Amino acid sequence: MVDQTESNDKGCPFGTAASAGAEHGCPVTDPTAMAEAFDAFEGPYQLDPAEALRWSRDQLPVFYAPKLGYWVVSRYDDIKAVFRDPILFSPRNVLEKITPATSEAQEILKGYDYAMARTMVNEDEPAHMERRRALLDHFMPENLEQQQDMIRRLTREKIDAFIDSGRVDLIDGMLYEVPLLVALHFLGVPEDEIATLKTFSVAHSVNTWGKPSDQKQIEVAHDVGRFWQYAGEIIEKMRAEPEGTGWMHHTIRMNAEIPEVVTDSYVHSMMMAIIVAAHETTSLASANMFKTLLTHPDAWNDICADPSLIPNAVEECLRYAGSIVAWRRQTTAPTTLNDVDLPKGAKLLIVQASGNQDERHFEAADTFDIYRDNAVDHLTFGYGAHQCMGKNIGRMEMRIFLEEVTRRLPHLRLSEQEFDYLPNTSFRGPDELWVEWEPVQNPERTNPNAIHPRRTFAVGPPARRDIARKVRIAEVRQEADGILGLTIEDAQGRPLPKWTAGSHIELCVGAYDRKYSLCGAPEDDSYRVAILREELGRGGSRHIHETLCAGAEIRMRGPSNLFKLDETAPHVVLIAGGIGITPILAMADRLKALGQSYALHYAGRSKSTMAFLDRVTRDHGARLSLYAGNEGDRMDLPDMVAGLEDAAQIYACGPKGLLNALETLTKDLPEGTFHFEHFSTSATGIDPEDEQAFEAELTESGLVVKVGTDTTLLDAIMAAGIDVACDCREGLCGSCEVAVVEGEIDHRDMVLTRAERAESNRMMTCCSRSKNGTRIKLA
Ligand code: HEM
Ligand code: FES
Numbered sequence: 001m002v003d004q005t006e007s008n009d010k011g012c013p014f015g016t017a018a019s020a021g022a023e024h025g026c027p028v029t030d031p032t033a034m035a036e037a038f039d040a041f042e043g044p045y046q047l048d049p050a051e052a053l054r055w056s057r058d059q060l061p062v063f064y065a066p067k068l069g070y071w072v073v074s075r076y077d078d079i080k081a082v083f084r085d086p087i088l089f090s091p092r093n094v095l096e097k098i099t100p101a102t103s104e105a106q107e108i109l110k111g112y113d114y115a116m117a118r119t120m121v122n123e124d125e126p127a128h129m130e131r132r133r134a135l136l137d138h139f140m141p142e143n144l145e146q147q148q149d150m151i152r153r154l155t156r157e158k159i160d161a162f163i164d165s166g167r168v169d170l171i172d173g174m175l176y177e178v179p180l181l182v183a184l185h186f187l188g189v190p191e192d193e194i195a196t197l198k199t200f201s202v203a204h205s206v207n208t209w210g211k212p213s214d215q216k217q218i219e220v221a222h223d224v225g226r227f228w229q230y231a232g233e234i235i236e237k238m239r240a241e242p243e244g245t246g247w248m249h250h251t252i253r254m255n256a257e258i259p260e261v262v263t264d265s266y267v268h269s270m271m272m273a274i275i276v277a278a279h280e281t282t283s284l285a286s287a288n289m290f291k292t293l294l295t296h297p298d299a300w301n302d303i304c305a306d307p308s309l310i311p312n313a314v315e316e317c318l319r320y321a322g323s324i325v326a327w328r329r330q331t332t333a334p335t336t337l338n339d340v341d342l343p344k345g346a347k348l349l350i351v352q353a354s355g356n357q358d359e360r361h362f363e364a365a366d367t368f369d370i371y372r373d374n375a376v377d378h379l380t381f382g383y384g385a386h387q388c389m390g391k392n393i394g395r396m397e398m399r400i401f402l403e404e405v406t407r408r409l410p411h412l413r414l415s416e417q418e419f420d421y422l423p424n425t426s427f428r429g430p431d432e433l434w435v436e437w438e439p440v441q442n443p444e445r446t447n448p449n450a451i452h453p454r455r456t457f458a459v460g461p462p463a464r465r466d467i468a469r470k471v472r473i474a475e476v477r478q479e480a481d482g483i484l485g486l487t488i489e490d491a492q493g494r495p496l497p498k499w500t501a502g503s504h505i506e507l508c509v510g511a512y513d514r515k516y517s518l519c520g521a522p523e524d525d526s527y528r529v530a531i532l533r534e535e536l537g538r539g540g541s542r543h544i545h546e547t548l549c550a551g552a553e554i555r556m557r558g559p560s561n562l563f564k565l566d567e568t569a570p571h572v573v574l575i576a577g578g579i580g581i582t583p584i585l586a587m588a589d590r591l592k593a594l595g596q597s598y599a600l601h602y603a604g605r606s607k608s609t610m611a612f613l614d615r616v617t618r619d620h621g622a623r624l625s626l627y628a629g630n631e632g633d634r635m636d637l638p639d640m641v642a643g644l645e646d647a648a649q650i651y652a653c654g655p656k657g658l659l660n661a662l663e664t665l666t667k668d669l670p671e672g673t674f675h676f677e678h679f680s681t682s683a684t685g686i687d688p689e690d691e692q693a694f695e696a697e698l699t700e701s702g703l704v705v706k707v708g709t710d711t712t713l714l715d716a717i718m719a720a721g722i723d724v725a726c727d728c729r730e731g732l733c734g735s736c737e738v739a740v741v742e743g744e745i746d747h748r749d750m751v752l753t754r755a756e757r758a759e760s761n762r763m764m765t766c767c768s769r770s771k772n773g774t775r776i777k778l779a
Contacts, residue, residue, distance in 0.1 A: 031055065031063070032060075034056070035056075035060060035072075038067060040067075040070075040098075040349065041210075041423050041424070042423060049326065049353040049354060049428070050353045050366070053072070053354040056354070057074045057075050057360075061073065061074050062342075063340075068098075068349065070328075070349040071348045071349070072348075072349050073337065073349070073351065076355035076356070076379070077358075078337055078338050078350075078355075079350045079352060079379055079383075080355070082348060083382055083386070083387075085384075086128070086384065088332055088333060089330070089331060090331075090332050091121060091122050092118075092123075092330055093347055094328050094329075095121065095273065097208055098208065104217070105217040105220070105221040106221075108221035108222055109221050112224075112225025114225050115228075115265065115269075116272065117265040119269045119270045119273045120135075120389070121277065123266075125385070129751055130753075131266065132385075133737070134258060135250065135254060135262070136389065136734065136735065138246075138250055139247075140725050140735075141725055142723075144459045147186065148396060148456065150185055151400050152404070152453065155400050155401055155404050156404060159405070161173070162174075163439070166436060166438065167434065167436040170433045171287050171431070172432070175283050175286045175287050175290075175401070178401070179279050179282035179283045179286070180279045181194065182278075182282075182397055184197075185246070186247055186393060187246050188238065188248050189234055189238070189248060196230060197230075200223055203220050203224050204227060204273075204276050205280060206424065207220050207223075207224045209425050209426040210423060210424040210425075211424070231268060231272040235252065235271050247274075248270075251270065252267060255267050277388075278390050278393070280427060281323050281388075281394060282323070282393075283429065285322060285323035286397065286398050286401050287429045287430055287433050288317060289401075289402065290402075290435070291414065291419070291430060291433055292320060292368060293402075294414045295414065301410075302370065304407075307403055309370055309371075310399050310403055311461075311462035311463070312372070312375055312376075312467045314395055314462075315395075316368065316375040317398070318375075318380040318398075320356070320368045322353060322356060322380030324352060324381075325425075325426060325427075325428045326351040326426045327426065328347065328348060328426075329348045330346065330347050330348065331348070332344065352378075352380055352382075353428070356378045356379055359500075360564070361377065362374065362377075363497065363499055363559050363560060364498040367498065371557075373464070373506070373557040373558055376462060383732075385732050387728060387732075387733050400457075403455055403457075407450060407453070408442065408443065408451070409437050409442065411437045412437045413435065413437065415434035417432070420432065460725075467557060468508055469490065470491035470555055471490060471556045472489055472490075472491045472551065472553050473486055473487070473550055473552045473554070474488065474489045474550065476548060479530045479611035479612065480612075481606075481608045481609045483530050483531065483533070483609070484530070484544065485528065485529070486528070486529050486530075488507075488528075488529070489527075496525060496526060497559060499527075499559040499561070500561055500564065500565070501586040502517070502564050502586065502587060502651075503517070503558070503561040504516060504517045504561070504583070505518060505559050506557040507529075507556055508556065509543060512544070513557075514531075514540040515558075516529040516530070516531060517653070518582070518586060519582040519583070521589070522590075530581075530612070531545065532579040533545045565587050565591075567590070567591075567596065570597065570647050570648060571596075571597040571647075571648040572649050572650075573598070573599050573601070573644065573648060573649070573650045573651070574591075574598060574599065574601065574650075574651050574652075575635070575637075575640070575651070575653075575654070575662070576600070576652070576654055577604070577652075578603070578609070578655065580652070580653030580655070580658075580677070581610070581616070581653075583653050587651055588600045588616070588620050592619065599625070600620050600625070601624075601640070602624065602625070603628075603629070603633070603634075603635050604629065607626075637665055638665060641665040641669075649672070649675065650673060651675045651676070652674070652676045653676060653677040662676070686709070686711070691709040691710075692772065692773030694773045694775060696717070696770070696775070696777075697775060698720075699741055699777055699779055704775075707770075712766055712769075713763075713766075717765060724738065726766055728766070729766045729767075730766065731750050731764050731766060731767035732750050732751070733751070734764070736764050738762065738778050738779065739761060739779035740760060740761050741777040741778060743771075743775065743776030743777055744770065744774060745757075745763045745768055745769075745770065745776065746769045747763065747768045749763075749764035749768055752764070
């Protein structure tokens with residue numbers, strides 16, 4: 001498959017210009033026909049899987065694709081829901097050949113005693129979690145730290161070899177071999193096996209996720225068979241070295257120790273699968289990363305100037321152009337997904353690349369933005385119980401590649417070329433990536449320091465403090481008594497990302513990070529916010545009022561949208577109290593532009609304290625009801641709620657009292673009737689009203705941390721400066737386990753077995769708590 005597109009402008013893959021800019025998806029596509037025509041091995045899906053499924057995200061998010069025999073799932077939330085439930089959506093078909101083997105290929109494989117069985121990624125519960133936990137230790141951040149030097153050394157050797165050449169295929173020159181060598185080091189497999197392994201891993205990918213012709217199947221079957229036998233031989237060699245280091249040595253020792261958990265067939269199958277899991281995923285992701293960044297020169301230049309942007313840029317590359325674009329699951333019982341009935345045994349192709357560009361989760365989802373503050377939410381590493389165990393190694397490699405190349409070759413550019421991709425459902429990345437530069441401009445020729453790393457990175461997801469763009473205050477206005485209006489523009493004059501009604505940004509001013517809703521026009525290149533001076537607040541708004549002036553440069557996160565407007569509701573009642581007008585005004589503007597039915601209620605203490613009065617009156621006069629408290633006007637909330645038409649929705653922003661009153665009044669109305677703004681920082685899923693605070697004593701450090709009703713034990717320990725590994729943060733993956741010395745635990749995870757819970761000697765810190773608020777002691 002050849003990709004000649006170098007532009008980041010997405011268009012309808014079917015040539016229907018209408019779809020690209022359509023507000024509600026492509027108006028000319030017939031979803032049933034699109035589902036019938038869906039082909040995972042050629043055409044638009046192979047060119048750009050996210051774009052190819054835009055119609056599906058908009059119109060038919062779960063559909064049966066008869067050509068593939070799979071149900072395709074394209075929306076972020078649905079994909080996450082599938083990942084979240086490994087019992088109902090079993091991973092057993094993850095490594096199944098998506099194109100069944102011909103009888104001839106089957107015979108060939110038999111001849112090699114090929115018996116690929118369950119590994120980790122395709123194992124069902126409870127066996128999977130038991131095995132994952134037994135083998136998780138090597139992947140923990142504290143044990144990965146030591147791999148950094150090895151990755152740096154291998155990367156530098158490769159760059160040294162081509163830096164004076166002026167042109168290289170980055171894949172051949174670096175991105176293929178380094179991840180393979182890193183994988184072998186991590187696994188403990190001798191490096192001299194590399195040449196043989198190289199031929200085999202592509203065969204495994206084609207065999208599992210590709211559509212080889214009958215003739216190709218024969219060739220591939222021989223390679224896969226040889227790979228299988230070879231994997232067995234490596235294991236035998238490793239068994240002869242009982243003291244060997246590396247994850248596969250550990251696995252072999254665990255096989256001897258707990259053979260019922262780490263079985264013989266697992267060890268052999270894993271030896272073959274892990275090479276692909278650790279190598280191709282990272283090679284392809286790195287190639288996609290360089291291709292993406294070099295086609296977005298602003299982002300590339302920003303990283304060259306400031307390497308602290310690298311960790312989040314890597315996440316954004318994994319979101320925008322990940323190497324695993326689709327994964328599989330199979331239902332174990334009849335169920336429904338987004339209102340679509342699925343029979344037992346239904347095979348699902350869950351397209352992470354599509355979820356990663358779902359507007360319902362990511363603002364301006366098809367824009368590449370290294371400052372996106374939720375890029376790390378991408379699904380490229382999967383999610384939940386099976387989430388990639390090696391993700392922090394993959395990240396580490398990609399960060400080091402990027403740090404080394406942006407420092408030593410900041411003047412790198414993509415060569416003119418066509419990109420070839422191996423046609424398959426799941427793995428995506430170009431076969432070659434030609435880049436060029438002028439060696440005379442290599443910084444290290446004139447600056448010997450350019451050879452030294454400017455930055456090392458902590459293992460794990462990017463630090464939030466590093467994710468912020470530089471912006472400038474273009475204008476400061478008085479919007480009303482005590483309310484300051486700011487216009488904010490990109491510090492380098494670039495357009496700020498597009499946003500949708502209900503979005504907010506976070507301004508980082510001095511020691512304060514504060515969130516404010518956007519209230520300008522989404523098509524503008526700059527943003528507008530309005531900030532109420534809160535005399536009794538924690539000081540952020542006072543600081544902003546007193547210090548910010550036009551021309552000031554600050555940092556900003558976002559935009560993000562936690563207050564999304566359902567643009568299809570037949571009628572919307574918008575309710576704003578005081579400064580709550582900001583998101584509500586953006587919603588009113590949007591509904592008006594769409595020609596939707598809405599009413600706007602805006603209340604304040606007095607007209608002089610109500611921002612944007614002129615604008616709301618001018619633009620929404622006919623729909624507007626104003627309530628100035630000092631003139632005796634009050635909103636009649638019970639009346640508003642009682643008069644609500646069928647399927648109408650309420651969106652409100654304002655003081656807590658207003659929101660609480662509306663929550664009570666709407667509690668018996670259908671789910672999804674009432675929406676309000678909530679600036680939550682983490683998705684803890686905790687309801688402070690139902691929780692008890694407790695204390696945890698950390699015996700190793702002697703610290704006692706207090707866990708409030710609105711926080712998790714994990715967050716409390718991390719806030720005390722102690723790192724705990726975590727992935728899912730909702731009790732699914734097992735990575736945040738700690739040992740319990742004393743105390744009764746309220747276990748809320750999906751990881752521990754009933755017997756383990758009864759032993760009360762371990763817990764998952766992201767979700768489980770102390771029982772009855774009593775103090776617990778942790779190792
Ligand atoms: C699982 C992607 C690098 C080891 C997975 C899964 C995906 C994935 C999509 C399945 C997740 C699920 O079912 O929820 C990636 C990507 C990588 C990468 C995109 C690089 C950018 C690595 C590396 C290693 C590794 C470097 C090992 C050194 C594993 C293992 C599993 C896994 C052991 C199985 C986990 C389980 O089933 O519990 N990976 N991976 N991966 N990955 Fe990775
Ligand atoms: Fe996944 Fe706690 S179980 S982070």
